[in-house]
Amino acid sequence: MKTIGLIGGMSWESSAEYYRIINEETAKALGGTHSARSLMLSVDFGEIEAAQHRGDWDALEAEMVAAARALAAGGVDFIVLCTNTMHRFAEAMERAAGIPLLHIxxxxxxxxxxxxxxxxxxxxxxxxxxxxxxxxxxxxxxxxxxxxxxxxxxxxxxxxxxxxxxxxxxxxxxxxxxxxxxxxxxxxxxxxxxxxxxxxxxxxxxxxxxxxxxxxxxxxxxxxxxxxxx
Structure with missing residues (x-):
């Protein structure tokens, strides 16, 4: 099984749903006590939300790119960005990480x-x-x-x-x-x-x-x- 890299915390409420669904679906597919190989980097949504509403998209891009690179360094095979809005930076993240990003x-x-x-x-x-x-x-x-x-x-x-x-x-x-x-x-x-x-x-x-x-x-x-x- 490939290792899934998750960028979460936007918000943690939905990131928890990602973790639940991914592991439930893995268990359905593989049976028994199987669960997904994954690595999650979770950001502080308070900082993200504030930057969104003041329009500081450059800072947000830098944070998303850094998160993608960190997951790549951690050995994941592809990236799942657990939010719709921040897919504004999907292409930049994929380029910076050098691994695929599964676009939502x-x-x-x-x-x-x-x-x-x-x-x-x-x-x-x-x-x-x-x-x-x-x-x-x-x-x-x-x-x-x-x-x-x-x-x-x-x-x-x-x-x-x-x-x-x-x-x-x-x-x-x-x-x-x-x-x-x-x-x-x-x-x-x-x-x-x-x-x-x-x-x-x-x-x-x-x-x-x-x-x-x-x-x-x-x-x-x-x-x-x-x-x-x-």
């Missing part, structure tokens, strides 16, 4: 295309929904037509992530708000919705949507196991 958007898009769908809604941080590093990859590499919520809904989705979900807080009122946002994306033609922040899976359930939901955390973690066992 790819297994998600592949699952959507395999289902015969092409027009999708995207929920995530404001950075993920508004910048092109994520939507652009879904479009250019996978041919998906990506819809994002309107400005007021984007602000709501972002606020819930940073004020509730990264702290492990799950509120029924926020679940209802997210369901309403999803409904408006469906009204605009979304055939499915990407849960494009690794914490959203803590809040939104399949029954909260009239169309299929694609949880990037679960899809990414399962793809990591597939690569490790290939």
């Amino acid at each position: 958007a790819d297994p998600t898009a592949e699952a959507i295309r395999a289902a015969g769908l092409s027009r999708v809604g995207l929920l995530g941080t404001a950075f993920t929904m508004e910048q092109d590093f994520y939507k652009g990859r879904l479009g250019s590499r996978h041919g998906l037509d990506v819809l994002v919520p309107e400005a007021e809904d984007r602000a709501l989705v972002h606020r819930v992530i940073y004020e509730e979900l990264v702290l492990g807080t799950v509120r029924e009122a926020s679940r209802a708000d997210y369901a309403a946002v999803i409904g408006r994306l469906v009204d605009r033609g979304a055939e499915a919705v990407i849960l494009g922040c690794t914490e959203i899976m803590l809040l939104v359930r399949p029954e909260d949507s009239a169309v299929p939901l694609y949880d990037t955390t679960t899809l990414h973690a399962k793809a990591a196991v597939g690569r490790a066992l290939a």
